[in-house]
Amino acid sequence: MSPNDPPAFAGRALADRIGSARSVAAAALLAVALAAGCAGQHSRTDARTGEEDARATLAILESTDIHANVLSYDYYKLTEDPSIGFERLATLIRAARAEYENSLLFDGGDTIQGTVLADWQALASPLPCDRKLAVYKAMDALGYDGGVIGNHEFNYGLPYLAQVTGRRLQAEGADRRTCNGPDFPLVLANVIATRDGRPLFAPTALLERRIRARDRAGRMRELPIRIGIIGFTPPPVMVWDRSHLEGQVTALGLVEASRRYAPALRAQGADLIVAISHGGINPGPYSPQMENANWHLAQEPDIDVLLLGHSHQAFPAPGDVRSRFNDMPGVDNRRGFIHGKPAVMGNFWGKSLGVIELGLIRRGGRWTIDADATHAEVRDIRRADGSFVAPDPAIRELVGGEHRGAIDYVSTPIGDSDFALTTYFAAVGDVTALQPVNSAQRLWVERHIAAELPQYAGIPVLSAAAPFKVGFGGATDYAAIEAGPLAIRNAADLYPFPNTLTAVRIDGAGLKAWLERSAGYFNRIDPQQRAPQELINRGHAGYNFDVIQGGIGYVVDVTRPEGERIVDLRYRGRPVDPDDPFIVATNNYRASGGGDFPGLDGSNIVVEARSPTATR
Amino acid sequence: MRARRHLTREKDGADRPWRFAAVRTAGPVIFRSAAGRIDLAHAAGLDYVHASGETTAGLQAYRIDLGAAH
Structure with missing residues (x-):
């Protein structure tokens, strides 16, 4: 709990996490969005000026750059490596869910590539259409609410990406069939299919949830909240994976893509818009080709929260005297804000979990962020004494077959x-x-x-x-x-x-x-x-x-x-x-x-x- | 590796295309790598690299004598 949380609203440590409604609404047609635009704007005004009727704390949890490190295992050396692995990150996720009665879990991308296990499933022993990728099996066991497509997701080509994400993509060889993909929505607003001029993946999704909150009389209530998610990947992916992408897709800059798709998400009624942006923080001059443009994205009015990745760093890093974020203008490296927007980057390879503890205030039926009751932190699987949290045994059991297959292959x-x-x-x-x-x-x-x-x-x-x-x-x-x-x-x-x-x-x-x-x-x-x-x-x-x-x-x-x-x-x-x-x-x-x-x-x-x- | 089958240091691991310009420095020049590996540096002919002793989280400081680089 943040020390700034008023005691009356500090509802935590209850067993239930987020409410039962877990429907996902795809982005509406532009005409519908524009028609709803006025209503959405009006509601946000109410949310800022109306009478307060409830408060809540919502934890937004982020994994990022897992790079197919499902288990704490080094396939190059054929040894256990407790310093990495989603199976240990899962333990942190479960602990955070027990700690916060309201939580959402997202992934910041670069998920399906990066270990021998990934290469084995993509290249050496190609995954059948009806089978789910090992890393997605593990993630689905935890129940993710959404994720983004990172640049390394494109490494094995668009047909493979379509297969393992369970999406038909408007690209050559990627639109023939629907295979087995993850159970959660994947969003990506800034990669556009050449074939039809529309985003390759859904640019946004609207998550309708119910959270436990305390009303003005101090009673606990379950109230609805709508959270929009919008995804971004580094535009230079067009260079890095040119052989797979040239002629198939184009990339928009982050700011341009945000301005194109976030307003419609707001118009759909999103109380909060969370940017899941696979990129880092660079305060240099903006360009649409910028690799780590989130310092600029944070200044966009329709972006409320940022979940970052790609640069394999921890943000915030308040105890790190060498952190490059210490003296960055507009960046609060202690509490995790960029231009006043809560932000987190959860390191890489399953080493850490990003946590944003969002303080929320409800006015006129709409939720807004209470910045004074909000902070971000990065929690490591490595404890202060040098030991590591225990792995979640369910994860190893889920992917045991794939794990043994990869070991046999690389041997x-x-x-x-x-x-x-x-x-x-x-x-x-x-x-x-x-x-x-x-x-x-x-x-x-x-x-x-x-x-x-x-x-x-x-x-x-x-x-x-x-x-x-x-x-x-x-x-x-x-x-x-x-x-x-x-x-x-x-x-x-x-x-x-x-x-x-x-x-x-x-x-x-x-x-x-x-x-x-x-x-x-x-x-x-x-x-x-x-x-x-x-x-x-x-x-x-x-x-x-x-x-x-x-x-x-x-x-x-x-x-x-x-x-x-x-x-x-x-x-x-x-x-x-x-x-x-x-x-x-x-x-x-x-x-x-x-x-x-x-x-x-x-x-x-x-x-x-x-x-x-x-x-x- | 499959084509060659047998790799030898002489044929496959000793063709160093570059070296540092030899220059004497008033103070130490250091870098970090995994601890306790100095023998591998010397086996590769890098006798201008020395362990400095400072180790943190499995990484050790090594000192490079640029004046002796060749």
């Missing part, structure tokens, strides 16, 4: 190694985890060019690979393969994303620019400084630290400013001329513009393997 032998392949020291020169990837990519592209693209014969083929796992998720988040027998799980450890092999044609100047962007992984070092200096730039993701191999050599001078650090760039011992041609094997993400590497925007792709020629 398939593929070879052996006389050295350990790890990313522990990839940032300072170790290539043991990168060279096998680069060698495989380069070999495939060279053979493809020899067989199919004689016009590129004679152009040197290089390859770029990044150390994806560099500790962002903690001490176990490294590729770590011991010398000895190798299995599929080891290849997956080196390359955890279902990317496809792609090659681009660039020149020597482009090669240097590529390496300069990678070198942003390092902070600028002052040789005169006596105090310790951190080498690694925490704002530069490990997956954007490409190491390029295939006969080149280069020196990185970290004392120089970004953009001027690559010196002595050579190919086979000879200095690289800005006009020298190269073909570089990489992945669809990088070749299409992912990571904002100069010159890489999809226009210079010369080889594009189609799925299932995944890099792995």
